[in-house]
Amino acid sequence: MSASSDVGYHAQRQARWHYGEIAFWLIVLACGFAFPNRYLIMTDILRLALFTMSLDLILGYAGIVSLGHAAFFGVGAYAAGLLALHGIVNEPTLALIVAGLAAMVLGFATSFLVIRGVDLTRLMVTLGIALLLEALAERFSNITGGTDGLQGIEMQPIFGVIPFDMFGKAGFFYSLTVLFLLFLFARRVVHSPFGLSLRAIKNNPLRAAAIGIPVNRRLIAIYTLAAFYAGIAGALFTQTTAIASLDVFAFERSADLMLVLVIGGTGYLYGGLIGAVVFRMLQELFSTITPQYWQFWIGLVLVVIVLIGRQRLHRWVLYVPNLIIKQVAGRKAVVAVPESDA
Amino acid sequence: MTAILTNLFDGVAYGMLLFVLACGLAVTLGLMNFVNLAHGAFAMAGGYVCMVLVNRMGWPFFAALPLAFVSAAAIGIVLERTLYRHLYARSHLDQVLFTIGLTFMSVAAVDYIQGSSRVFINLPAALQGQFDLFGVGIGRYRLMIIVICGLLTIALQMVLAKTRFGSRLRAAVDDPRAASGLGINVPQVFAFTFAFGCGLAGLGGALSAEILGLDPYFPLKFMIYFLIVVTVGGSSSITGPFLASLLLGIGDVAGKYYVPKMGPFVIYTMMIVILIWRPNGLFGRTAAR
Numbered sequence: 094m095s096a097s098s099d100v101g102y103h104a105q106r107q108a109r110w111h112y113g114e115i116a117f118w119l120i121v122l123a124c125g126f127a128f129p130n131r132y133l134i135m136t137d138i139l140r141l142a143l144f145t146m147s148l149d150l151i152l153g154y155a156g157i158v159s160l161g162h163a164a165f166f167g168v169g170a171y172a173a174g175l176l177a178l179h180g181i182v183n184e185p186t187l188a189l190i191v192a193g194l195a196a197m198v199l200g201f202a203t204s205f206l207v208i209r210g211v212d213l214t215r216l217m218v219t220l221g222i223a224l225l226l227e228a229l230a231e232r233f234s235n236i237t238g239g240t241d242g243l244q245g246i247e248m249q250p251i252f253g254v255i256p257f258d259m260f261g262k263a264g265f266f267y268s269l270t271v272l273f274l275l276f277l278f279a280r281r282v283v284h285s286p287f288g289l290s291l292r293a294i295k296n297n298p299l300r301a302a303a304i305g306i307p308v309n310r311r312l313i314a315i316y317t318l319a320a321f322y323a324g325i326a327g328a329l330f331t332q333t334t335a336i337a338s339l340d341v342f343a344f345e346r347s348a349d350l351m352l353v354l355v356i357g358g359t360g361y362l363y364g365g366l367i368g369a370v371v372f373r374m375l376q377e378l379f380s381t382i383t384p385q386y387w388q389f390w391i392g393l394v395l396v397v398i399v400l401i402g403r404q405r406l407h408r409w410v411l412y413v414p415n416l417i418i419k420q421v422a423g424r425k426a427v428v429a430v431p432e433s434d435a
Numbered sequence: 436m437t438a439i440l441t442n443l444f445d446g447v448a449y450g451m452l453l454f455v456l457a458c459g460l461a462v463t464l465g466l467m468n469f470v471n472l473a474h475g476a477f478a479m480a481g482g483y484v485c486m487v488l489v490n491r492m493g494w495p496f497f498a499a500l501p502l503a504f505v506s507a508a509a510i511g512i513v514l515e516r517t518l519y520r521h522l523y524a525r526s527h528l529d530q531v532l533f534t535i536g537l538t539f540m541s542v543a544a545v546d547y548i549q550g551s552s553r554v555f556i557n558l559p560a561a562l563q564g565q566f567d568l569f570g571v572g573i574g575r576y577r578l579m580i581i582v583i584c585g586l587l588t589i590a591l592q593m594v595l596a597k598t599r600f601g602s603r604l605r606a607a608v609d610d611p612r613a614a615s616g617l618g619i620n621v622p623q624v625f626a627f628t629f630a631f632g633c634g635l636a637g638l639g640g641a642l643s644a645e646i647l648g649l650d651p652y653f654p655l656k657f658m659i660y661f662l663i664v665v666t667v668g669g670s671s672s673i674t675g676p677f678l679a680s681l682l683l684g685i686g687d688v689a690g691k692y693y694v695p696k697m698g699p700f701v702i703y704t705m706m707i708v709i710l711i712w713r714p715n716g717l718f719g720r721t722a723a724r
Contacts, residue, residue, distance in 0.1 A: 158527060158528050158531065206707065206710075206711055209711060209714055210710065210714035211714070212470075213470060213666065214710055216470065216527070216531065216662075217662055217663075217666050217706070218707055218711075220659060221703050221707045221710075222707065224659060225700065225703040225704065228699050228700045228703065229700065344655060345655075348535045348539075351531070351532060351535070352532070352536075355532055385546070385547075386546065388539045388542060388543040389539065389540050389544060392535070392537065392539030392540035392541075392542075393540055394536070395532050395533065395535060395536025395539070396533055396536035396540070398536075399525075399529050399532050399533040399536065400518065400521065403529070
């Protein structure tokens, strides 16, 4: 077997659906039926998962460290809010796509700034863009409602048939559907030759360029796509909570997002989903212990994760599952986290 | 005309303050290539130490300032030896995560100990109010800041350029391997520099309580300002960050005075434009490592 077909074989094997993945999604769906009085928090987790998946696309696959991903979330959130508030696009799914596209346009425009320079410049530019948008949203308070946020948003029924109910059931299944569809697309993208070229860029941009990958174009493409995803997540936020306020742009949101992704692990798409669940549970736990100071413990978690080392941590977590798989199926570890960051 | 001069004066004072706050970061971020987003936490620590000493224990303001420096430096050296030094070789992502974590912890901890409201340091009467100099309103406190920070800047430049320690530091930064081969204790030099930078931040934090406002969210609010100073100023010398701080201070004060509605808009736009135009900073060296 030649080396190139070997690579293709492995790439194809990676791209195949595993039983574990199908089980994962079935469990998520089952949660929707099993906890009918937890819809609000579960919707929140789904939203966060989608947002994190968006960061994973650029950080985990392309190696772009962003400290201002909330910018796109915020644009999506305000776009969806304004569309619904002024009755421009009434149908939620259509509004969702329009909001996503709005964020995507911003993502495309700013991607040219982000691909320039090294890590540090990227950090600064992404952070600066998010802060700039926050300042803008505050400045044009006649449009955005300023610090009060957009109020009185009333969502129309989905497809004109399914209304949003006060228990959040429709919101949950709506979010789940959106998340799943976008996940399918992201999965397709990262396993395509395009996705593989992104990993090559992340591992070594110089070599990637040397084998003929157009580095800048690929980075622009993935950054734009990630902005679209973040915009959708923001729009979901507005649609399911009927609020859009200035804090959608907040630095804390971008920082928390990083924590979520780091908890879940980068570069295999499920990191966002798992991280979102763990993060929200941690947050609940900490805020029951100390309602006002939960941020301290979140910070501590970050520090500890980094000090132990993310790779080592993931090895520990996966140790038991892999042991079971080895015993039962008699093959080498199936669940592995591909890790090599920036 | 006099309003312009007064604004200019305030801007210079503000800029000098930013320089003292951020020049420690210029060393860690610019020279040691460590992304330290928690730099503001050290400034906050210094500010709170000064506040407690002056307000609660009745120390004179000028006696409390050196202690703000010392305490922030002490915290800095402890953290450097125990935590930071393990992260020098790690990826930028790890450094960002770690220092964001530290920042969150410091914010919540100070909130827990001192409460979340803004605190003020009781100033001696000699520093309050302002006087007229050829019709230009000069704030006494701001004048003191300019004097202190100006002297510090000159001293720093002298230390870096003339002393043995300065040349060791420059050698360690230019090529750590060759420097340690020459018998320079590179980790020690870095640790000392880090602590000194934290101390300066602490001093800056104590001085800035009056102008910037001191509350538990200080590290988050001003993080972007410190980063701007360093990234725009570059890291080849301390002149770069110094000029960048002055530019930022004057720009921010003028922006708030003449176009108050645009808020911080001016600063962020300026930063992004400069970074795009010259990714390594206005006065930076040609290649960032």
